[in-house]
Amino acid sequence: MKTLISLFAAATLFISGSVFAHGDGHGHGKIISVQKAKTVAYMVAKKMSFKDTGLKIGKLDKSWGSVDKNSFKLTEKTEQGYIVSATNQTTKETLVFTISNSGALVDVQNKINFEAKHGHSH
Template identity: 40%
Template sequence: MKSLISVVAICFALASNGVFAHGDHGMISGQNAINIATKSVQKMTFKDMGFDVGKLDESWKSTDDVSYTLHQTTSEYYVIKAENKLKHDHILIVVSMNGQVVDVKKKLFE
């Protein structure tokens, strides 16, 4: 019984600190969108996430060789531009206002 109470107490403490994810994240900031884009690009170096660009090569993994900037903001999404300095290439990561990556492309509108 004591261990059950301890587990419940730990879960409550974690939930109150915002550790658990939830469906309604609210609006994120441009800096949050850049952080989400950075993690997504790094993840796409070892996995095809189903976007137009497919799986990216290892040169996209290094934060020293890839820079991220807020390229465009609309009422519905942020567009983050990731520039690969080694390849002289870039991709655009579209992040919704609630933090979901909705698209990754070479060009925004094709």
């Protein structure tokens, strides 16, 4: 009987864990807000100031960890997502963050490299 109760409890936890991991259950294609895109870029910059996340740009200068959240601005809204930029006043470097409509980081580039690939300046 104890084994049956343990199996039932484990199955219940597994199922509820899957539901919570999935979110609201109907979020496929849900587009995040501009504010959420800016928050994603801000959090990525903070993380990359102390850790190389495997992106081509590598680990950022540690001063990116203290760039003000209000420095992150929406530069462009595209069909695929958001382009958010921020300038680090300490290093005078501007980074461009590409965030998908679902809130995933797509890429981070230096503004100069981004403009060369993107075809126009922001």
